[in-house]
Amino acid sequence: MNQKRKIRVLVAKPGLDGHDRGSRIIARAYRDAGFEVVYSGLHQTPEEVVQAAIQEDVDMIGLSSLAGAHMYLFPRVLELLKENGADDIVVCGGGIFPGEDIPKLKEAGIKEIFVPGTPLGEVVKWVEENVKPRT
Amino acid sequence: MGIPEKIISGNIRAVARLIRDIDDNIPEAREVLKELYPYTGKAYVVGITGAPGVGKSTLVDQMVYHLRKAKKTVGVLAVDPTSPFSGGAILGDRIRMQRHSMDEGVFIRSMATRGYFGGLTQSTRSAIDVMDAMGKDYIIVETVGVGQDEIDIVRSAHTTIITLVPGMGDDIQALKAGILEVGDIFVINKADREGVDRTVSDIRLMIEMDEKRYKNGWKPPILTAQAVFDEGIKEILDEIKKHRKYLTSSPERKSMFQHEKARNDLVEMIKDRIVSDVLANIIDSGEFEEALQLIVEKKIDPYTACDNIVLKKLKSG
Known part of the structure; x- marks a missing residue:
């Protein structure tokens, strides 16, 4: 039988943040790389993000934040994934973060952080190297 | 607990993973589907189709809202196109259904059309079966409705809703012979826009001209709605109920529907199996590439090449 796993990604914007240009561009770049991208839109609670990730059975969640609430929102997503037994899902983040927050986010379990100026090709390459579709 | 038991008990993670396996064509998923089959057939399936931007997702969102108020559980399967260039x-x-994501009575799943080898019809039908087995009362399937595959999907629904917007004008003529013929209910969304009466009368004309088909049967109603403002949604659900009653009121009609559905399902399944087994097999073995080369060099005609391959495969079983 002809079987082939595709990488499935959820691109989400948690919190009260209306800046979705970045996440849309990322979604598009992922699509062009051959991933299936579930785009869930603006103003999501971490609970909603995690539920969507589970229902859609994604391999990775890309969180976008440009409004400064990342130190609460990102770790909360990780916490909820763990509670739901879904912490095998890779989580990375993109947006604007004070430099000192980045190591803290990584320590909390965010696999990678992408900041403005990162070429799209680099973001895609990172996913290809670090996210494997579930076996 | 085995996977089938988990699905039947409504375990979200298990359901989500099984649908992924179906989509990715993992052989083990078939075994689970076999065990689930006795538990299917209880859900009522509604197909919604229409061009991009007519408001299908918003309509689905509102329908889910009303069904939930009536204490019904709902599964949603939203199909979007795969890029033919990247495969992504x-x-x-x-996006339009966000408010239901924390509701345990609602399961939403997005699916891509994938390519020719994707077997869209097959995987959506199997995904419907999974949601059915997990106990959803209603399953709503949303597709863009272009191409035979998608027409087949909505045809396997109990009730098919065609969504249009005012101002499509002559486009309706072009659509006439296609997907419009499979509609059980027509919804003209964004009904505050100019030209709604014209669109309604165009559809009415089309239906009236097909009088023979609808005589002694179900004549599709035409409804107007403004999904964003929750206007006209109750009426749509009322018509779905009426259509459901129509389908189930006479035993002959009920068995005809089931027979037709079983026939379509089996035909699709066999077609899919042949494509995935025979075609994939000859691609892997290099026979396909070999035949292609001969055809390009005009050493063989494609008809003979096809006969050779298919007859050989059939003989070898």
Whole structure:
């Protein structure tokens, strides 16, 4: 039988943040790389993000934040994934973060952080190297 | 607990993973589907189709809202197109359905059309079966409705809703012979726009001209709605109920529907199996490439090449 796993990604914007240009561009770049991208839109609670990730059975969640609430929102997503037994899902983040927050986010379990100026090709390459579709 | 038991008990993670396996064509998923089959057949399936931007997702969102108020559980399967160039897809239907994501009575799943080898019809039908087995009362399937595959999907629904917007004008003429013929209910969304009466009368004309088909049967109603303002949604659900009653009121009609559905399902399944087994097999073995080369060099005609391959495969079983 002809079987082939595709990488499935959820691109989400948690919190009260209306800046979705970045996440849309990322979604598009992922699509062009051959991933299936579930785009869930603006103003999501971490609970909603995690539920969507589970229902859609994604391999990775890309969180976008440009409004400064990342130190609460990102770790909360990780916490909820763990509670739901879904912490095998890779989580990375993109947006604007004070430099000192980045190591803290990584320590909390965010696999990678992408900041403005990162070429799209680099973001895609990172996913290809670090996210494997579930076996 | 085995996977089938988990599905039947409504375990979200198990359901989500099984649908992924179906989509990715993992052989083990078939075994689970076999065990689930006795538990299917209880859900009522509604197909919604229409051109991009007519408001299908918003309509689905409102229908889910009303069904939930009536204490019904709902599964949503939203199909979006795969890019033919990259093989990737952006699945954006959840955006309009965000408010249901924390509701345990609602399961939403996005699916990409994938390619020719994807077996879209087959995988959506199997995904419907999974949601059915997990106990959803209603399953709503949303597709863009272009191409035979998608027409087949909505045809396997109990009730098919065609969504249009005012101002499509002559486009309706072009659509006439296609997907419009499979509609059980027509919804003209964004009914505050100019030209709604014209669109309604165009559809009415089309239906009236097909009088023979609808005589002694179900004549599709034409409804107007403004999904964003929750206007006209109750009426749509009322018509779905009426259509459901129509389908189930006479035993002959009920068995005819089931027979037709079983026939379509089996035909699709066999077609799919042949494509995935025979075609994939000859691609892997290099026979396909070999035949292609001969055809290009005009050493053989494609008809003979096809006969050779297919007859050989059939003989070898």
